[in-house]
Amino acid sequence: MKQIPASILTLLAGIVITLVSLWVGQHHGLLPEQASEQAPLVDRFFSVMVTIGTALFLVVQGALIIFIIKFRRRSGDETDGLPIEGSIPLEILWTAVPAIIVIGLGIYSVDVYAQMGGFAPAGGMVAHHHTRPHHWFTPDAVAASLEPNSGLMAAPATLAKYGIGAAAGQTDSADLTVNVTGLQYAWLFNYPDSGIVSGELHVPLGQSVQLNFTAQDVIHSFWIPQFRLKQDVIPGENTELHFVATKVGTYPVVCAELCGGYHGSMRTQIIVHNPDEFAVWLQQNQIASHA
Amino acid sequence: METQIISNTTSPTSTATEHPAAWKWYDYFRFNVDHKVIGIQYLVTSFVFYLIGGLMAMALRTELYTPDPDVLNPNLYNAFMTNHGTIMIFLWIVPAAIGGFGNYLIPLMIGARDMAFPKLNAIAFWLNPPAGALLLASFLFGGSQSGWTAYPPLSLITANTAQTLWILSIVLVGTSSILGSVNFVVTILKMKVPSMQWSQLPLFCWAILATSVLALLSTPVLAAGLVLLLFDINFGTSFFKPDAGGNVVLYQHLFWFYSHPAVYLMILPIFGIMSEVIPPHARKPIFGYKAIAYSSLAICIVGLFVWVHHMFTSGTPPWMRVFFTVSTLIVAVPTGVKIFGWVATLWGGKIRFTSAMLFALGLLSMFVIGGLGGVTLGTAPFDLHVHDTYYVVGHFHYVLFGGSVFGIYAGIYHWFPKMTGRMMNERLGQLHFVLTFIGTHLTFLPMHKLGLQGMPRRVAMYDPQFVNLNHLCTVGAFVLGISVLPFFINAVWSWIAGAKAPDNPWNALTLEWTTSSPPPVENWEVLPVVTHGPYDYGMGYGVSHDSNPDANDSSDDSSAPPASNPILALD
Numbered sequence: 001m002k003q004i005p006a007s008i009l010t011l012l013a014g015i016v017i018t019l020v021s022l023w024v025g026q027h028h029g030l031l032p033e034q035a036s037e038q039a040p041l042v043d044r045f046f047s048v049m050v051t052i053g054t055a056l057f058l059v060v061q062g063a064l065i066i067f068i069i070k071f072r073r074r075s076g077d078e079t080d081g082l083p084i085e086g087s088i089p090l091e092i093l094w095t096a097v098p099a100i101i102v103i104g105l106g107i108y109s110v111d112v113y114a115q116m117g118g119f120a121p122a123g124g125m126v127a128h129h130h131t132r133p134h135h136w137f138t139p140d141a142v143a144a145s146l147e148p149n150s151g152l153m154a155a156p157a158t159l160a161k162y163g164i165g166a167a168a169g170q171t172d173s174a175d176l177t178v179n180v181t182g183l184q185y186a187w188l189f190n191y192p193d194s195g196i197v198s199g200e201l202h203v204p205l206g207q208s209v210q211l212n213f214t215a216q217d218v219i220h221s222f223w224i225p226q227f228r229l230k231q232d233v234i235p236g237e238n239t240e241l242h243f244v245a246t247k248v249g250t251y252p253v254v255c256a257e258l259c260g261g262y263h264g265s266m267r268t269q270i271i272v273h274n275p276d277e278f279a280v281w282l283q284q285n286q287i288a289s290h291a
Numbered sequence: 292m293e294t295q296i297i298s299n300t301t302s303p304t305s306t307a308t309e310h311p312a313a314w315k316w317y318d319y320f321r322f323n324v325d326h327k328v329i330g331i332q333y334l335v336t337s338f339v340f341y342l343i344g345g346l347m348a349m350a351l352r353t354e355l356y357t358p359d360p361d362v363l364n365p366n367l368y369n370a371f372m373t374n375h376g377t378i379m380i381f382l383w384i385v386p387a388a389i390g391g392f393g394n395y396l397i398p399l400m401i402g403a404r405d406m407a408f409p410k411l412n413a414i415a416f417w418l419n420p421p422a423g424a425l426l427l428a429s430f431l432f433g434g435s436q437s438g439w440t441a442y443p444p445l446s447l448i449t450a451n452t453a454q455t456l457w458i459l460s461i462v463l464v465g466t467s468s469i470l471g472s473v474n475f476v477v478t479i480l481k482m483k484v485p486s487m488q489w490s491q492l493p494l495f496c497w498a499i500l501a502t503s504v505l506a507l508l509s510t511p512v513l514a515a516g517l518v519l520l521l522f523d524i525n526f527g528t529s530f531f532k533p534d535a536g537g538n539v540v541l542y543q544h545l546f547w548f549y550s551h552p553a554v555y556l557m558i559l560p561i562f563g564i565m566s567e568v569i570p571p572h573a574r575k576p577i578f579g580y581k582a583i584a585y586s587s588l589a590i591c592i593v594g595l596f597v598w599v600h601h602m603f604t605s606g607t608p609p610w611m612r613v614f615f616t617v618s619t620l621i622v623a624v625p626t627g628v629k630i631f632g633w634v635a636t637l638w639g640g641k642i643r644f645t646s647a648m649l650f651a652l653g654l655l656s657m658f659v660i661g662g663l664g665g666v667t668l669g670t671a672p673f674d675l676h677v678h679d680t681y682y683v684v685g686h687f688h689y690v691l692f693g694g695s696v697f698g699i700y701a702g703i704y705h706w707f708p709k710m711t712g713r714m715m716n717e718r719l720g721q722l723h724f725v726l727t728f729i730g731t732h733l734t735f736l737p738m739h740k741l742g743l744q745g746m747p748r749r750v751a752m753y754d755p756q757f758v759n760l761n762h763l764c765t766v767g768a769f770v771l772g773i774s775v776l777p778f779f780i781n782a783v784w785s786w787i788a789g790a791k792a793p794d795n796p797w798n799a800l801t802l803e804w805t806t807s808s809p810p811p812v813e814n815w816e817v818l819p820v821v822t823h824g825p826y827d828y829g830m831g832y833g834v835s836h837d838s839n840p841d842a843n844d845s846s847d848d849s850s851a852p853p854a855s856n857p858i859l860a861l862d
Contacts, residue, residue: 030743046673053663060634060659067637068652071573072644081575081640083829091582094631095624102620102666109670110613116672119609162606164675218445219539221604221679225745228676230604235444236533237540237606252754256604256679256747258438259445261365264750 017058025051035247035272036227038116038164043228045112052101117242120165163231163240166208174210174242176203182213182220182233184259185266196285201253201270203245204278213239221257224270230256245272310812322417324409325812329416330395331710334703336416337387340423344378345772347371352734352768358755368751370434370453374426377439377457380553381464382423384695388560389468389506390416392702393475393499395710399803400493402484402821404813407477415470422463429453429460438749440546443520443531443539451524458521465510465517468556472503472510479503484802487821493801494577494825497584498563501591502556508595509552516545540606547598555594557691559587561698562629565651568705569633571799572648573640576826579632586625593622603674612671619669626662630655645797646720650701653728657693661686664739679749682742688735700727700778707785708792712809715789719781726774733767800832801825 025047034040071081113119166174178201181188190197203209213222213233222241223230226249231241255266273281310325319328319335350371354362363371394412398405406412429435429450435457437446446454479500483492520542522528529535531542562583570577577583599607599615633655642648664686668674677683700723707715737760742748746757753761795804803810805819823832 030740032744042672042676045670046667049667049670049673053667057659057663060630061656063634064637064652064655067634067640068642071637071640071642073574073641077641079574079641080829081573083576083827084578084639085576085826086579086582087635090635091579091628091632095582095628098627099621099624102623103617105666105670106617106620109616109672112672113609113613113616116675118612118671121609162608218448219442223679223745223747225676230675230678232605234533234539234606236538239606252745254745254747258369258440258442258749260449261369261436261751263369264360264365264747264752267754 013062017055017062020058021051021055024054031228032225033247034226034228035245035249035251036224036229037244037246039226039228039246041112041115041228045108048108049105052105117165120242121161121163121240161238161240163213164229164242165240166210166242175207177210177212178203179212179214180222180233181216182222182255182259182266183216184218185255185262187222187253187255187266187268191282194282194286196282198285200268202278202281203270203272204275205245205248205272207275208242208244211241211243213241218259219257220255220259220266223254223256224251225254226251227270232257245270248272248274313812322413324405324413326394326398326406326409326412327710327810327814329412330391330393332416333386333390333394333419334392336419336423337383337391340378340382341387342775343427344375344383345775347375347378349768349772351375352765354751355753355761356765358753358758358761360751363751365751366433366436366450369436369438369749370430370450372749373435373438373441373457374429377426377435377461378423379691380439380557381461382419382426384557384691384699385464385468385553386419387699388557388564388695388702389475389499389502390419390471392495392564392699392706393471393502393560396706396803397475397478397496397499398482399709399806399810399814400496400801400825401479401482402487402802402815402819403478403482404815404818406474407482408474411470412474415467415474418463418467418470422460422467425456425460425463429456432456440543440550441517441520442546443523443537443542444533446520447523447532455521455524458517458524461517462514465514468506469510472506475499475503476507484818484821487802490580491821491824492584493563494566494580494583494587495560495563498559498566498587501587502559505552505559505591505594506556509549512545513549516542516549519545540602543602543605544598547601548595551598551601552594554687554690555590557695558698559590561654561695561702562587564698564702564705565629565633565654567799567801568647568651568701569636570826570828571797572643572645572651572705573637574643574828575636575638575640576824576828576830577632578635578638579628580824580826582628583632586628589625590622593618593625597622597669600669600671600674603671604678616669616671620666623662623666623669630659630662645704646715646717646724647701647704647797649721649724650697650704650727653724654694654697654701657689657697657731660736661689661693664689677742679747680742681738681746681748684748685735685738685742688738689731692735693731697727697731700724703782705797706803707782708796709803709808709810711786711789712792712807713785713789714792714796715785716781719777723774723777723781726770726777730767730770730774734764734771735767737761737763737767800827 028050031043031046034043177192179190179192186199188197188199189201211222213231215233215235217235219235220233221230222233227243229241229243231239233239250269250271253268253270255263259266314325314328319332323329350363351368354360354368360368394406432452433450435441435453436449437454441454441457479496519530523531529537531537531539533539566577566583597615597619599611600619603612668677668683668686704715704720741757741760744757746753792808794806794808800823802819802821806815
């Protein structure tokens with residue numbers, strides 16, 4: 001060790017930490033498969049955070065371990081350590097570097113959020129082509145009575161709408177609209193254009209889907225882990241999610257907000273079909289529901 | 292070690308009250324105004340609740356060993372889940388860290404004979420036992436089941452009597468916290484010995500000052516929200532009833548305006564403990580006194596403006612999601628300043644691996660994981676995926692168990708000799724540390740992956756695909772449960788029959804070590820005079836041999852004026 005200067009060792013450690021962090025960022029394997037247009041955006045952002053986090057983790061834990069070993073008290077040594085009380089340049093460095101990192105992450109997160117459609121829920125700041133009707137079909141009279149504007153004189157343009165709207169580059173009018181009701185302990189999906197009511201969510205691949213949420217009793221939260229999307233379903237508030245499914249398959253739909261004793265069993269699934277299969281499903285169930 | 296403390300005549304001796312020379316054991320079960328008695332009352336009471344909350348956690352983990360709800364009734368599961376969180380926050384970490392260590396140490400560290408308002412202090416403590424009793428009594432009515440967040444409408448329609456008792460319990464501990472905070476602010480600002488410069492105030496005192504200001508600003512908002520909830524449940528109001536014109540999201544704002552700062556109430560005092568434990572056991576001055584002191588105040592201020600990050604998936608407009616992403620990330624900067632400062636304190640030290648130091652080093656390692664996880668959670672786009680999942684559970688247990696509980700343990704091992712006059716057993720302390728360190732990672736690390744993969748939190752039943760990682764978590768929880776045993780045995784046995792502690796077993800330089808162990812009723816016969824900074828290790832103070840011959844050799848110069856001391860090379 002004596003032959004190698006400290007600067008070379010530091011440089012080597014920096015290179016190793018950088019390479020390891022980059023590798024971990026790409027290979028952490030912590031997230032489930034991606035099945036929506038938003039998922040790769042979130043995952044790329046997460047990978048960046050994992051990369052930076054791994055580097056910081058290695059630097060701090062590495063320093064901790066090295067210091068613990070190197071500066072341990074040898075037996076019989078009753079003396080004190082060095083009377084160092086600080087270093088302004090070092091303190092500026094470790095204030096400025098994290099500040100730059102978090103501001104950078106903050107800006108990046110806003111960009112990712114915008115690409116996901118976060119700034120475009122219907123009642124948000126973005127102009128819209130049409131005003132959504134307030135009297136969409138709800139399967140339950142209770143849910144209808146919870147509609148906040150039913151008894152209030154609120155102008156439609158100021159309708160408070162929260163959630164994730166149409167992603168960047170998409171029009172606001174979705175190819176398929178599904179009204180979703182959350183109740184203890186089930187999800188109800190109804191398709192206003194075809195009158196279908198289902199306990200599972202069926203959507204076509206590659207088409208834009210809009211979910212309008214209503215809660216019948218308590219707060220629920222609609223989550224599809226493979227889509228990286230979650231939105232609370234709130235009594236008295238209108239919330240929505242827009243997405244485009246990118247992979248055929250069956251994925252879990254999970255309630256993520258505590259809603260009672262059987263909250264954990266409030267699960268169903270979303271089935272992503274090829275568009276022609278979806279048309280068949282639509283037709284079959286339309287017949288069934290009109291029979 | 293009395294050398295640097297002058298026994299001069301400028302300090303007034305107390306004549307105002309009459310009291311016995313020392314407290315008897317039964318005085319600890321009575322209304323007593325001595326801050327040291329109150330501190331120990333807080334610590335012991337909160338530890339009892341820690342055991343109760345811990346047993347609830349083990350019941351929860353037992354249920355989660357299998358995907359099906361086969362051990363507990365799901366409503367009882369939710370009652371345990373709710374009260375585990377409530378007890379650990381409101382009856383363990385907050386009262387132990389602020390009430391326990393704060394009360395015991397603040398007057399001793401600033402050279403005061405007691406807190407500013409001793410009776411108020413005792414009243415603040417005695418609000419805690421009835422609060423705990425109310426919480427336990429709520430189980431007669433099924434227990435509160437709506438989570439420690441108690442979001443309406445669920446909290447309005449579930450176990451109404453139990454929920455009401457829960458609210459009354461929280462309002463009592465909240466009141467206790469407000470009374471205690473007023474006391475700390477006045478005591479720290481007004482009662483330090485005149486010879487102590489502000490730059491010589493121990494960092495624990497800065498931390499408690501920041502904590503108290505934060506508690507004073509935020510706790511009333513929680514109390515308001517909970518009282519409105521109480522009215523909705525019992526008196527037919529409709530503040531949070533959406534079908535009668537109420538707004539459920541308003542409750543979330545009122546709740547989190549307190550409850551995010553509550554995280555800092557639970558960690559800032561612990562940061563203070565870290566700054567007291569690391570320097571004497573590393574034999575080094577704290578690295579960057581001013582930066583660590585100011586970062587406590589920065590966390591206090593910024594911490595008031597981050598609460599909506601708990602509501603990113605709720606009824607929250609886009610601008611709020613973005614604003615609170617950035618404000619949340621900024622908290623990482625002052626927190627990082629502290630972490631780096633402590634790591635740098637180790638550099639060039641002579642580290643002694645006492646049990647207190649092991650837990651402090653463990654905290655440092657754990658908190659890095661919790662902090663990095665926290666940064667990821669603070670960003671709205673990623674939080675949309677992991678909000679209300681086990682990722683969050685893993686994260687906040689790294690902060691609150693790996694952080695706060697490790698810090699409380701470090702504090703107990705460090706100040707036990709002062710509090711009881713007895714040394715703790717180091718071997719049992721090491722065993723305790725090893726078990727706790729392994730158990731913490733085993734329990735809480737797999738939870739991050741569970742959440743990322745799709746497991747929501749607060750569930751009694753889950754998708755069978757998650758069963759393997761849940762096995763690890765449950766085994767870890769039992770390791771943690773067992774880890775309490777060596778600590779408990781050690782504390783009880785040492786308190787009764789441990790080796791007698793000297794006045795200053797760690798050769799530490801803060802004022803509490805200048806009096807006897809345990810201190811007399813009014814702390815000092817004659818108040819101490821501060822002649823050096825609280826962390827001037829390696830400068831010839833204390834009994835250790837000087838490793839730096841160039842340093843100010845005033846160890847025997849008891850008349851050195853305080854102003855001449857090199858408290859801060861930073862200036």
